[in-house]
Amino acid sequence: MKPNLKTKIGNIEMKNPVTVASGTFGYGSEFESLVDIKNLGAIVSKTITLNARVGNKPPRIAETPAGMLNSIGLENPGVGKFLAEKLPAMAKFRIPVIVSIAGESEEEYRKIAEKLDKDDRVQGIEINISCPNIHTNELIAQNETLTAKVVEAVKSATKKTVITKLSPNVTNIISIAKAAERSGSDAISLINTITAMAVDIKKKESKLGNITGGLSGPAIKPIALHMVWKVYHGVKIPIIGMGGIMDWQDAIEFMLCGARVVTVGTANFVNPEASTEVIRGMEDYLKAENIKDVKDIIGKLRV
Amino acid sequence: MAQRTIARVIAQKELKKGCFRMTIEAPSVAKAAKPGQFIHIRCGDSRDPLLRRPISIYKINKKSVEILYNVIGKGTAILSAKKAGDTIDIIGPLGNGFKIYKGSKSIKLLVAGGMGVAPLMGLAEGLTEGSAGGRKQPKKIAILGAKTKNHILCEKEFKKLGIDVHVATEDGSMGKKCLATDLAKEIISSKKYKWSEVCIYAAGPMPMIKVLSVLMEGCSLESQVSFEEKMACGLGACLGCVVDTQAGYKRICKDGPVFNLCEVICE
Numbered sequence: 001m002k003p004n005l006k007t008k009i010g011n012i013e014m015k016n017p018v019t020v021a022s023g024t025f026g027y028g029s030e031f032e033s034l035v036d037i038k039n040l041g042a043i044v045s046k047t048i049t050l051n052a053r054v055g056n057k058p059p060r061i062a063e064t065p066a067g068m069l070n071s072i073g074l075e076n077p078g079v080g081k082f083l084a085e086k087l088p089a090m091a092k093f094r095i096p097v098i099v100s101i102a103g104e105s106e107e108e109y110r111k112i113a114e115k116l117d118k119d120d121r122v123q124g125i126e127i128n129i130s131c132p133n134i135h136t137n138e139l140i141a142q143n144e145t146l147t148a149k150v151v152e153a154v155k156s157a158t159k160k161t162v163i164t165k166l167s168p169n170v171t172n173i174i175s176i177a178k179a180a181e182r183s184g185s186d187a188i189s190l191i192n193t194i195t196a197m198a199v200d201i202k203k204k205e206s207k208l209g210n211i212t213g214g215l216s217g218p219a220i221k222p223i224a225l226h227m228v229w230k231v232y233h234g235v236k237i238p239i240i241g242m243g244g245i246m247d248w249q250d251a252i253e254f255m256l257c258g259a260r261v262v263t264v265g266t267a268n269f270v271n272p273e274a275s276t277e278v279i280r281g282m283e284d285y286l287k288a289e290n291i292k293d294v295k296d297i298i299g300k301l302r303v
Numbered sequence: 304m305a306q307r308t309i310a311r312v313i314a315q316k317e318l319k320k321g322c323f324r325m326t327i328e329a330p331s332v333a334k335a336a337k338p339g340q341f342i343h344i345r346c347g348d349s350r351d352p353l354l355r356r357p358i359s360i361y362k363i364n365k366k367s368v369e370i371l372y373n374v375i376g377k378g379t380a381i382l383s384a385k386k387a388g389d390t391i392d393i394i395g396p397l398g399n400g401f402k403i404y405k406g407s408k409s410i411k412l413l414v415a416g417g418m419g420v421a422p423l424m425g426l427a428e429g430l431t432e433g434s435a436g437g438r439k440q441p442k443k444i445a446i447l448g449a450k451t452k453n454h455i456l457c458e459k460e461f462k463k464l465g466i467d468v469h470v471a472t473e474d475g476s477m478g479k480k481c482l483a484t485d486l487a488k489e490i491i492s493s494k495k496y497k498w499s500e501v502c503i504y505a506a507g508p509m510p511m512i513k514v515l516s517v518l519m520e521g522c523s524l525e526s527q528v529s530f531e532e533k534m535a536c537g538l539g540a541c542l543g544c545v546v547d548t549q550a551g552y553k554r555i556c557k558d559g560p561v562f563n564l565c566e567v568i569c570e
Contacts (some may be wrong), residue, residue, distance in 0.1 A: 026540030030557075033304040034394070034538075046542075055552060061543035064517045066351040068535060075542050075552065218350040246350060269354060269535045270345065272307060272394070 003192040003286035007041070007263055009238050010161025010186035012040035012096045012123045018251070018279045020048055021242055022025040022100035022126060023072065027086040028093060030125075034272035039279060041261065042096040045086070047128045049101070052078035057209035062198040066107030067217030067244075069198055069268060071210040074102060079112050083119060087132070091121040098124035098163065106146075106153040117158035125152060125160055127185075130167030130192035135151055141167035141192075151183035163240060163298045166190040166231070168220075173227050174234035181235045188231060189263065190239035191224045217266040218244045225257050231260025232299050246274060248281020259300040305397050305538065308332060312389045319453055321374045321419075323383050324469040330366040337400035338425030339529055339561045342368065343537035345392035346378035349558055356533045357556065358421040359506075360396060370398075371456065372419040397537055398560045401426045401504060404525045408502035410494070412491075413466070416483055416507020416516060420447060420457045422560070424528040431464045441502075443467065444490065448483025448507070452476040483494055483507065484514040488507055502526055503564055513569035526564035529554050 005016035019042040025031060028043055037043065041050040049205035055075025061071040077085065082099075090097050099122050104107040109127065115120045130141035130151055140146045149163070154162055166173060168191040177188050193214025206212070224243020232239055241259025244266070245251050251262040267274035286294060310329040317323050332342065343355040356378040361371040374383045385391060403426070411430055413423050423445075432441055445461045450469040455477055461468045470478025471486040479486050491498065498518055503526040505515055512528050519526050532544040533553045539557030547568040548556055553559065 024536070024541060026536075026538075028535070030538040030540035034307055055542060055545070058545050058547070058552075059533055061352050061354075061535050061541075063533070064350060066353060070535070070541070070543060072542050075545075117417065167458060217353055266353070266535075268540065269537075272538075 001292070003283060003291060005283060007260060007295060009163065010124065010241065011097070012042065012161045013025050014261065016041040016097060016279050016282070017255070017261040018275055019044055019240070019261060019263045020268060020275050021096070021263045022128065022219055023070070024265040024268045027090050029089045030271055031268070032247060036094060036276055037093045039276050040095050041091060042098055042123070044092060044098045044263070045082070045090060045100055046076055047074050047100040047102045048076050048079050048082045048112065049074060050079055050103060052076065052081065055156070059207060059209050060215065062207035064196070064198055064215065065219060067198055067215055067219035069208060069213035070193065071208045072211035072275060073210065079115050083115065087119070087121055096123040097121060098126050100165070101125040101126050102128040106149045109150050110153040110157045113154040113157035117160060122160060124163060125154060125158060126163045126189060127154055128165050128192070130165055130169070139167055139169065140198070141176060142170050143185045144175055144226055147176050148179045148183045151180050151185050155184040161186045162189040163189050165192055167192050168227055169222060171197050174230055177231045177235050181237050188238060189242065190231060191227050191243045193222070194220055194223065212223055216244070218246055220244045221250060225253055228254055228259050229257040229301065245278065248285060249276045251278045252284055252285055254299065255294070255297050256301045259290070260295070260298050305394055306331060307392070309525055310391050310393055312385050312391055314387050315383070315385055317383070318456065321331065322371070322456065323374065324361070324369060324371050325382070325385065326367050326369045327393065328367050329393065332393065333363055333366055333368050336360055336363045336368060336396040338363065338429050339400035339422050340398045340562060342370070342393045342395035343397055343534070344382065344383040345397060353376040354535055355394065355537060357397070357531065357537055359529070359531070359560075361424050362422045362428065363425050363430055365565045371418070371424070371562070386436055391460065394537060397556065401429075401481070401527055401529070401561050403429055404502065407444065408441060408443045408500055408525055409439075410444065410485065410496055410501045412500045412501050412503045413443070413461075414483055414487055414503060414505040414507065414511070415445065415447050416511045417454055418424040418456070419506030419529070421506070423504060424457060424460065426504055427464050427466060431466070446471065446483045446487045450474065450513070451530070471521070482511070484511055487515075488518070494521055498522055505564065506530070509569055512564075512567070515570060516565050519564055523565040527561050528564050528567065529560045530562065531560060
């Protein structure tokens with residue numbers, strides 16, 4: 001008997017619990033010829049800001065042991081151009097579209113959410129409060145009060161499903177997660193990248209033009225798993241887990257730790273079909289374990 | 304459209320110390336490929352090294368493509384150990400390729416710095432194809448520049464295509480002791496050509512490109528240069544491989560790797 005993979009986050013019905021991470025999949029069309037996007041549970045766009053952003057000085061990429069650093073700097077065309085030029089291509093895959101948004105103030109978050117709220121092609125909004133590449137004094141995600149304000153601002157502007165994406169660069173991730181939950185977030189996604197560096201000893205310079213960047217890939221999986229586990233025990237709202245998922249085994253680890261949905265990011269660069277292979281592998285695992293519904297493994301880590 | 308292919312290595316040869324040429328059986332890639340494009344290669348099965356390596360297509364044959372590369376780190380070291388019969392996971396062809404303009408400029412000048420010969424070889428083959436038939440053919444000149452004679456590649460290959468080849472080495476161990484750009488200036492002036500009659504195709508270090516773009520200011524409409532950068536996706540999705548241009552940041556993997564000579568801002 002085929003195990004049930006269907007799941008739901010807020011109002012978003014997904015045919016399986018696998019999505020692709022913001023920033024790793026563009027707006028879908030770049031990967032179209034390499035992977036069957038229509039088979040994904042959902043697609044998450046590159047982060048959009050109110051106005052266009054040019055992004056950081058190159059080099060923006062550095063490989064690290066079992067991982068990579070990125071310092072893209074939220075280069076994006078701005079919400080207006082996104083709606084006109086990028087969203088149509090995403091919508092044609094006929095899977096839920098989640099738009100990642102960021103702003104420099106809660107007012108900006110609110111304005112973007114307002115614009116997206118009017119569009120039927122958008123099913124969910126992921127609030128990016130955790131990108132470590134913008135030059136602000138403190139990340140919103142490092143502050144409970146700021147996090148609460150931003151989530152409230154977005155919730156006040158839209159009825160669409162709101163997901164708050166947390167940063168791992170914090171002392172107490174449960175308190176930030178609880179703040180987002182209290183403010184009405186429908187779900188939590190974590191983790192975003194870990195602030196990190198790489199050095200070129202010949203040039204005696206950082207390998208990144210922006211000096212620091214965000215670490216992603218297999219190297220961060222153990223940290224991500226722990227944080228998903230912690231947050232699962234701290235909030236009642238569903239969790240979208242990510243951080244170094246390369247294959248279906250990694251995905252199952254995240255679900256056992258409490259993720260209802262898993263997200264594949266950096267792996268897309270290595271294997272463009274990583275996300276659809278995770279879906280297949282998950283299904284085979286459930287069959288082999290005689291588990292009828294994928295939701296039955298959520299948070300089932302034995303202690 | 305870019306495809307992912309689990310291809311087979313036909314042959315691999317170490318041409319000079321640390322410099323390898325690999326022939327990959329990939330008929331669909333060969334059919335679709337244009338000079339100047341690249342393939343994004345998975346090096347090994349492990350999670351480390353993680354990312355694919357983008358390598359220029361050196362030659363396009365009927366059923367195979369060839370790459371020419373130096374071993375500079377973990378990924379290329381793994382590639383260099385591959386033998387005939389081994390599989391190789393490639394995505395491609397990627398990027399925009401060179402444009403070959405017919406009929407306007409009378410001199411085609413290829414300028415290759417070091418490993419820059421790799422993307423220019425396919426172009427050179429394309430320039431010399433169909434050279435028959437009445438119309439006056441442009442003069443084809445290639446300047447190969449490198450640190451020492453051990454770093455000069457493909458001199459014979461370019462000559463075989465009927466191209467007028469000149470070599471420059473920094474230490475004078477082969478050809479003229481100077482930079483490729485100095486030799487280019489010397490040849491153009493000694494033959495009394497005008498820069499406005501020249502179309503440059505170049506690949507090499509930034510300082511070399513900068514000199515060429517200054518030389519060609521105002522008459523560079525057809526001139527092109529191939530760039531490289533560290534890449535993650537190789538598909539235009541992640542925005543990791545940008546270069547600054549007159550029109551803002553552009554992706555080397557998707558908007559390039561070939562750009563107009565004066566389009567890129569050379570620091």
